[in-house]
Amino acid sequence: MPEVSKPRRAVVLLSGGLDSVTVLAIARGEGYAVHALSFRYGQRHVFELESAARQAARWGVEEHVVCDLSIGRFGGSALTDASIEVPQGRSEGEMSAGVPVTYVPARNTVFLAHALALAEVRGANDLFIGVNAIDYSGYPDCRPEFIAAFEAMARLATRSGTEGAALTIRAPLQRMTKADIVREGLRLGVDYADTHSCYSPDPTGAACGRCDACQLRLKGFEQAGVRDPARYAVG
Amino acid sequence: MPEVSKPRRAVVLLSGGLDSVTVLAIARGEGYAVHALSFRYGQRHVFELESAARQAARWGVEEHVVCDLSIGRFGGSALTDASIEVPQGRSEGEMSAGVPVTYVPARNTVFLAHALALAEVRGANDLFIGVNAIDYSGYPDCRPEFIAAFEAMARLATRSGTEGAALTIRAPLQRMTKADIVREGLRLGVDYADTHSCYSPDPTGAACGRCDACQLRLKGFEQAGVRDPARYAVG
Numbered sequence: 501m502p503e504v505s506k507p508r509r510a511v512v513l514l515s516g517g518l519d520s521v522t523v524l525a526i527a528r529g530e531g532y533a534v535h536a537l538s539f540r541y542g543q544r545h546v547f548e549l550e551s552a553a554r555q556a557a558r559w560g561v562e563e564h565v566v567c568d569l570s571i572g573r574f575g576g577s578a579l580t581d582a583s584i585e586v587p588q589g590r591s592e593g594e595m596s597a598g599v600p601v602t603y604v605p606a607r608n609t610v611f612l613a614h615a616l617a618l619a620e621v622r623g624a625n626d627l628f629i630g631v632n633a634i635d636y637s638g639y640p641d642c643r644p645e646f647i648a649a650f651e652a653m654a655r656l657a658t659r660s661g662t663e664g665a666a667l668t669i670r671a672p673l674q675r676m677t678k679a680d681i682v683r684e685g686l687r688l689g690v691d692y693a694d695t696h697s698c699y700s701p702d703p704t705g706a707a708c709g710r711c712d713a714c715q716l717r718l719k720g721f722e723q724a725g726v727r728d729p730a731r732y733a734v735g
Numbered sequence: 736m737p738e739v740s741k742p743r744r745a746v747v748l749l750s751g752g753l754d755s756v757t758v759l760a761i762a763r764g765e766g767y768a769v770h771a772l773s774f775r776y777g778q779r780h781v782f783e784l785e786s787a788a789r790q791a792a793r794w795g796v797e798e799h800v801v802c803d804l805s806i807g808r809f810g811g812s813a814l815t816d817a818s819i820e821v822p823q824g825r826s827e828g829e830m831s832a833g834v835p836v837t838y839v840p841a842r843n844t845v846f847l848a849h850a851l852a853l854a855e856v857r858g859a860n861d862l863f864i865g866v867n868a869i870d871y872s873g874y875p876d877c878r879p880e881f882i883a884a885f886e887a888m889a890r891l892a893t894r895s896g897t898e899g900a901a902l903t904i905r906a907p908l909q910r911m912t913k914a915d916i917v918r919e920g921l922r923l924g925v926d927y928a929d930t931h932s933c934y935s936p937d938p939t940g941a942a943c944g945r946c947d948a949c950q951l952r953l954k955g956f957e958q959a960g961v962r963d964p965a966r967y968a969v970g
Contacts, residue, residue, distance in 0.1 A: 567805035571849065574800075576856035599894045606852035609892045613848040614806065617841035621811035646891040653884035657844045657876045659834045 507533040509624035510670070511615045514538050514564070516552030517697045518717055519630030519673055522685040524559050526672050527628050529688050534561040535622050537615055541604070542572020542580040547705040548696040555694065567614055577604040586700045588710040595712055599638055602699055602712065608641035612650050612669070620658045625667050627654075632673045632681070647671050678720025686726065693729035706733040742768040744859035745905070746850045749773050749799070751787030752932045753952055754865030754908055757920040759794050761907050762863050764923050769796040770857050772850055776839070777807020777815040782940040783931040790929065802849055812839040821935045823945040830947055834873055837934055837947065843876035847885050847904070854902070855893045862889075863905045869912050882906050913955025921961065928964035941968040 510532040514520045527534050536556040538549055549566065556564035572580035584601055587594075608631065615627045631642040640646065651669040658667065673681050685692065697717045698707035707714050709732045721728040745767040749755045762769050771791040773784055784801065791799035807815035819836055822829075843866065850862045866877040875881065886904040893902065908916050920927065932952045933942035942949050944967045956963040 565805075565809075568803060570800075570802035570804075571852045574853050574856045603894060604852075605855035605894070606848060606889075606892055609851055609889070610845070610848040613841060613845040616844055617806045617839075618809050620840035621809045640894055641892045643891065646888070649884075649888035649891050653881070653888045654844070656878065656881040656884050657841055659838060659840070659875055 509533045510626040511535045511619045511624050512628040514552045516548035518695045521555045521695045523628050523630040525688040525690045528559045536561045536564045538566045541569040551696045603639050628670045631671050679723035682720050682724040702733045706731045744768045745861040746770045746854045746859050747863040749787045751783035753930045756790045756930045758863050758865040760923040760925045763794045771796045771799045773801045776804040786931045838874050861903050866906050867908045914958035917955050917959040937968045941966045
């Protein structure tokens with residue numbers, strides 16, 4: 501009888517946004533058995549978590565784990581503190597001028613730390629994250645040097661790391677433009693209508709079209725020559 | 736008028752055990768304004784959190800933040816999974832033979848990631864952690880090379896790191912024996928009667944005296960020539 505090889509396992513950080521859903525499609529396209537991981541961390545809305553749950557089911561993950569986090573309570577970000585306004589209509593120059601108020605302190609470190617814990621318990625050696633260093637909002641924890649440093653740390657942090665398994669942080673979107681990401685996702689069959697990127701949706705979940713995340717997303721679709729199928733508030 | 740310098744701020748990871756309470760005393764002894772950080776992560780008991788709260792008050796911290804974590808739900812450790820037995824009466828040879836079942840996957844990575852987030856929001860540049868590489872239980876995330884790698888990562892992860900502040904992970908117990916730690920704590924005035932180290936306390940909170948943590952602790956007091964004032968179950 502032919503030997504049946506077991507699929508490799510991966511943990512995929514899944515926010516429900518355009519980037520992380522594309523990463524989920526890439527990991528499944530490579531044949532990984534996927535443990536999807538999302539967080540409730542005091543975000544202003546739950547639309548992205550609802551998209552995450554539907555996309556996890558659609559892409560046939562092994563499990564979709566949703567963790568509650570307390571970091572939102574620490575404050576310091578427009579994404580978790582209703583008293584700080586989400587910027588609208590910023591130019592590209594403004595976006596590249598520094599770390600914006602939507603930055604959630606140490607968020608990707610906390611997310612990846614949880615992914616590492618889940619990976620160790622489930623026997624996964626690959627952690628996927630949808631960070632992007634081209635069309636991004638200036639967050640320090642999206643940069644390639646951060647990802648490389650996290651990987652070096654993770655290999656020392658865990659039982660599997662110390663026993664020789666080559667734990668790897670995969671950031672396949674890292675050097676892609678938003679247009680490249682959209683094209684790759686469409687090739688893999690991603691349904692972008694059910695992805696949520698907006699920082700300031702209206703009460704029905706329609707995207708604002710004007711926050712940094714919406715602007716980067718719309719520019720990506722425009723440059724890919726495709727209409728963004730997500731629902732935007734009119735006006 | 737003389738200039739009043741603002742105290743430096745630090746985040747101290749505080750479990751309520753012998754090591755972390757000693758670290759709290761060291762940080763306060765150095766004059767830091769301390770933000771103490773503890774976690775509910777599915778531990779089998781809450782005695783150490785109760786000690787942490789009393790010690791935080793005793794040492795005059797700025798705040799004591801207790802975060803709920805989901806990593807206990809991932810399983811894989813005797814400390815968070817009641818179906819895995821906590822080893823009793825292991826010899827030093829057995830303790831040094833590998834990573835034990837009490838290891839909680841990626842726990843220190845998750846703890847330090849939260850400390851980093853809190854530090855960034857509160858304007859602290861120093862994170863204190865009570866890891867020890869001499870009298871320890873063989874956990875990979877207690878080793879000096881892990882701490883150094885976390886520090887390198889943390890400096891790239893945050894706004895403060897990218898803006899030039901020298902974020903530092905302080906592990907003052909790292910190269911001390913348990914006896915040295917006890918002596919240093921007593922010198923600083925630590926009340927070790929109200930510290931909790933045992934993995935398997937009885938229902939009243941009395942320590943078992945036979946798990947790895949109790950054995951290392953008792954050996955430390957013995958070598959320091961001092962009676963451990965903590966309460967042990969008779970038997």
